[in-house]
Amino acid sequence: MKELLYNLLHGSSTIVTPMDALQNMVIALILGVVVCITYRITYSGVAYSSKFNTALMMLSLITTMVMNILGTSLALSLGMVGALSIVRFRTAIKDPRDTTYIFWAISIGMGAGSSNYYIVIIGTLFIAATSIAFSFSFKKDNKYLVIVRGTNECIEAVRAALFSIYRPCKLRAETVTDDYTEIVYQIKLNNKDQLIDYENIKNIEGVSFVNMVARDGETLG
Structure with a gap:
């Protein structure tokens, strides 16, 4: 029984050669x-983060390195699970789409690190093409919130101008x-000409400020 457990933990280990490790890292x-590139093309928010985009590439490389270390060793796999269980990640992910990119980067690292090249290459190209196609197929929502503050006497004039x-x-x-x-x-x-008309609302006597806020948080004012 002890010999069986020992072979299970240590006998299935596969040594990754330097050339294999380098090849895995290059593909990752x-x-x-x-x-x-896909994240940059398809990003539609306001605060684009180049640091997060770079972190995605680094995540693929780190996951590949971890997979190279583990190989097929069950003992190393259990040790890695124990080591990672004490790490707490507190970075807030505001956009659910960013989570999918994180899983995508991890999947690339797992596939490249385990030498499943065909699966990870075909999957990556398919996901990239699908993401770009859907990002261009759906038109951008041009709905905004116009916030106007002014004296009680000027509000009716503002309403008339807006309508x-x-x-x-809609109120x-x-x-x-x-x-x-x-x-x-x-x-x-x-159309873009309505932005010029929007500026004219500021000139109404009694108006303190006018803000135009998009649904994604972009502000014009």
Whole structure:
């Protein structure tokens, strides 16, 4: 029984040659660059992070290195699980799409590190093509929130200006105090010329400020 357990833990180990390790790392690097390019092309948010994009490529290389170390050794695999269990990752992932890229980078490292080249290359190219195709096939949502604050007397003029410029124009919130009134309308930009008309709302007498906020957090004001 002891001999069986020993062979199970140590007898299945496979030595990775330097050339195999280098080949795995090069393939992981190339596919990691594909992930970075795809992320940059398909990113549609406001605060693009080049550091996160670089981290994706590094994650592929690190996972490949870990797989090269483990090989097929069950003992090393159990030891790695124990070592990683004490590490806590507290980085907040705000966009669920970023999580998929993290799993993609890890999958590349696992595939390259285990020498499953065909699977990881075909999978990476297919995922990249699908991501880019879907990012261009769906049109960008041009809906914005217009936030206007001004005196109580000027708000009706602001409403009239908004309804004359934008269609549709829906009231989302309204705050009325003794000193000022703040209104929030949801509008849709049909052309770039409407941005010029939006600037004219600031010139209405009594208006304190005007902000235009996109759904992804981009602010124009």
